[in-house]
């Protein structure tokens with residue numbers, strides 16, 4: 227990737243491009259990489275090799291990682307099952323519960339703004355005779371707990387609701403959702419990939435039975451994740467979705483990705499020790515960016531709850547300016563107008579459509595005024611840090627330009 231250096235605020239040099247798309251993925255922390263490296267070379271053993279030193283060394287590293295992950299989320303090491311990432315964890319949790327408990331019931335509850343790894347898994351189960359309720363979200367992007375209560379019936383076996391949304395950063399009331407599920411004897415799974423390591427998350431206090439984790443959202447490597455599976459009160463059982471050698475206590479066969487697992491463990495350890503301080507810094511950077519943009523432009527709207535939100539997330543809409551042209555105009559700042567998984571389409575984000583209500587006087591239109599989604603998680607580690615000084619000025623200039631053209635050429639589109 228080519229990099230330019232420009233003079234930023236306070237005479238600091240800013241390297242371009244600036245990465246601000248940390249919901250899509252994060253840069254691997256150098257401390258994580260350093261700890262992983264020996265497991266590609268001299269410590270290359272298979273963690274399932276029981277008869278020699280190479281296997282024992284790998285197994286020890288895997289068990290240490292299990293402990294570190296468990297510590298971050300308040301679990302025990304035995305409750306951590308390694309996977310290839312959150313897509314697999316979501317599939318294993320939802321399909322695994324559906325198959326295991328199908329005699330008890332066939333009803334699953336989720337919500338409209340889940341990641342596709344959850345929504346498409348639920349859709350697949352509908353083809354096999356399961357009934358799925360997709361709860362709507364309110365204007366602030368959160369579900370209504372009364373809707374959840376009303377939709378539970380004696381056939382409900384699972385509720386799957388994410389902890390934090392990957393576009394608008396909104397935190398769902400998972401503790402209350404979990405409590406409701408436990409009262410009714412229903413299992414609660416949460417896709418927690420965007421929350422873990424960024425905000426406090428504890429499987430006991432939050433009444434969670436299954437939780438999906440992925441390393442690459444918390445400064446670990448791509449292609450490795452985990453599923454927390456509760457062992458007590460209640461003991462959750464799953465039908466494995468991958469058959470083979472019976473690894474991971476039969477729940478997920480396949481040779482373990484030892485370097486990746488070591489990386490995930492280290493990333494969790496770093497988060498355990500530094501999360502609180504980092505969250506403060508992130509929130510301050512995010513607010514600085516928000517204030518700079520909102521202080522200079524009219525008709526800028528924040529999507530989703532401001533109060534219940536990840537500290538590093540900013541998701542904003544500009545009236546009169548299409549998200550795509552804005553993104554093109556600031557192509558040396560890496561932001562996005564939707565989830566990386568759906569960025570091939572020009573359709574407005576389904577997450578934003580789900581929570582959108584018209585404001586009096588604001589001519590927001592779901593097609594013409596595509597939102598800029600600015601995930602400001604960057605800037606905390608490494609080069610991007612100085613970038614926040616430069617980003618608002620660039621965004622403001624492009625929005626002003628777009629506004630000028632759109633207001634005079636076409637005017638806002640109603641309807």
Ligand code: PLP
Pocket residue numbers: 249250310311312313314341343388390391392417419420440441449451567
């Ligand atoms: N769930 C959420 C909320 C995500 O943001 C992502 C990331 O894209 C995933 C699941 C999928 O994770 P992975 O890339 O590890 O499969």
